[in-house]
Amino acid sequence: MPGNVAHPSWAPSDDLILEGLRTVCLALPGVEERVNHGMPTFGIVGRRAFANLHEHQADGRPTIWFKAAPGVQDELVEQEPDRFFVPPYLGPRGWVGLRLDVDLDWDEVAGVVEEAWRLTATKRLIAEMDG
Template identity: 75%
Template sequence: MDHPPRGPSVDDLVDRFRDICLALPGVEERLNHGMPTFGVAKRPAFCNLHESPTDGRPNLWFKAAPGVQAELVEQEPDRFFVPPYVGPRGWVGLRLDVDLDWDEVAGVVEECWRLTAPRRLVAKHDGIAAKLQSPDDTLDGR
């Protein structure tokens, strides 16, 4: 009897997701209901993993900029959804048992990290000086 191909295990998803999150500066991992939750610089979580209590599907919940939630859920309702509890605050759910583009997931994680991380940490990550150049600084160093 042929069985449909199985997707990655929850443990594999957690490991891959953890690698993406912990590659960003200042990220701290905590457990929330037995699943990893990631925050930055002692600030609240910016994304976390969940298993749906109704169907056991693995999901990523992430903080999103204003307007992003409605756009994603409307454009791709098979992948994105409004999660319970944090959905009214603009968070977005991403189903992880569908075909995943891990580069896209990494981009989503970085965007929600940027919404939560201190500006100096983001500037350092981007390689940009946190303070403005003084008026007598010139580009050629003279």
């Protein structure tokens, strides 16, 4: 069919990564998991996404793409280019990619996910979190 674009589906060899990310994201107030273009995506109910799980297009490595504040993308990619990258499609909007097969640190993942969540969450949800 004209106009259809093939998108990869999440099919990692290790679903422990998805379970770990699910645990981190769903612990935040108001978060729902949905599938977007075949990928597990986490967002605020009724609002846009703040993080999603991908297999890196070039080599199939697991990655998380997350929303970031202005300037954070450049800073992270510059400091650690082996771990952080500018993802296609969402990179021009400031999103950052993090390779999950290199020095996976769930505390770090939780930190970047929470910051991404705060950029998307309502004031009420942030107050609930900070409560």
